[in-house]
Amino acid sequence: MATRGATPAPLLALAQCLDQLPGIGPKAAARMARKLVLQPALAADLEAALATVQQQVALCPVCRCYSVNSVCRQCDGVVEAGTDLWVLAQPEQLADIDTAAQGFVLHGLLSPVEGIGPEQLGLGSLYQRLCDPQQQPSRLIICLDESVEGRTTGFYVQTLAQRAGVPFLQWSETDSDSTATD
Numbered sequence: 419m420a421t422r423g424a425t426p427a428p429l430l431a432l433a434q435c436l437d438q439l440p441g442i443g444p445k446a447a448a449r450m451a452r453k454l455v456l457q458p459a460l461a462a463d464l465e466a467a468l469a470t471v472q473q474q475v476a477l478c479p480v481c482r483c484y485s486v487n488s489v490c491r492q493c494d495g496v497v498e499a500g501t502d503l504w505v506l507a508q509p510e511q512l513a514d515i516d517t518a519a520q521g522f523v524l525h526g527l528l529s530p531v532e533g534i535g536p537e538q539l540g541l542g543s544l545y546q547r548l549c550d551p552q553q554q555p556s557r558l559i560i561c562l563d564e565s566v567e568g569r570t571t572g573f574y575v576q577t578l579a580q581r582a583g584v585p586f587l588q589w590s591e592t593d594s595d596s597t598a599t600d
C-alpha cells in the first residue's frame with residue numbers, strides 16, 4: 419500500500435514544522451528534516467538547544483526584548499516616566515535608538531490575514547504603560563515601516579497614544595537604516 423520511496427509520516431511532520439519558520443520554504447524544510455535523520459548528533463544538539471530556549475528565554479514584560487530573566491537588564495530598575503519611548507517592529511532596531519530613550523518591541527505588525535492582532539503584539543501592555551503615571555513616557559515615537567501593515571499598526575498605536583494623552587510622532591523609515599522587517 420505504501421509507495422516506494424515515500425516520505426514517512428514523522429519526517430513529513432518535522433518538515434511541516436520547519437516550514438513554518440520564516441525564510442525557509444517547503445523544499446528547504448524537507449532537506450533540513452532529512453539531514454536531521456542522517457545526523458543524530460546534530461538532532462540531539464538541536465533538541466537540547468530548543469529545550470534550553472523554552473525554559474530560559476522569554477520576552478521582557480516591559481520592553482518585550484528577548485531576555486533570560488523575567489525583566490531584562492535594560493529595564494531592570496530603570497523604567498521611568500518622562501523619557502522617549504520608541505515603538506519598534508523588531509528587537510534589532512533597539513540598537514539604533516538613543517541610549518537615553520526606551521524601546522517597546524512588537525515582534526511584527528498587525529496582519530488580520532496571518533491572524534496577528536493587538537494581543538500578539540503586546541499592544542494591551544503598551545497601552546497600560548502609557549496610562550500609568552509611574553511609567554508614562556514624555557513622547558511616543560512610532561518607528562514602523564511604510565507597508566500597509568506598518569501604516570495600519572502605526573495608526574493603531576497612534577490611537578492608543580491619543581487615548582492615553584501621550585504626545586506621539588510617526589518616525590519615517592527613510593530616517594533610519596533599519597532593514598529588519600522579516
Ligand SMILES: [Zn+2]
Pocket residue numbers: 478479480481482483489490491492493494
Ligand atoms: Zn526590557
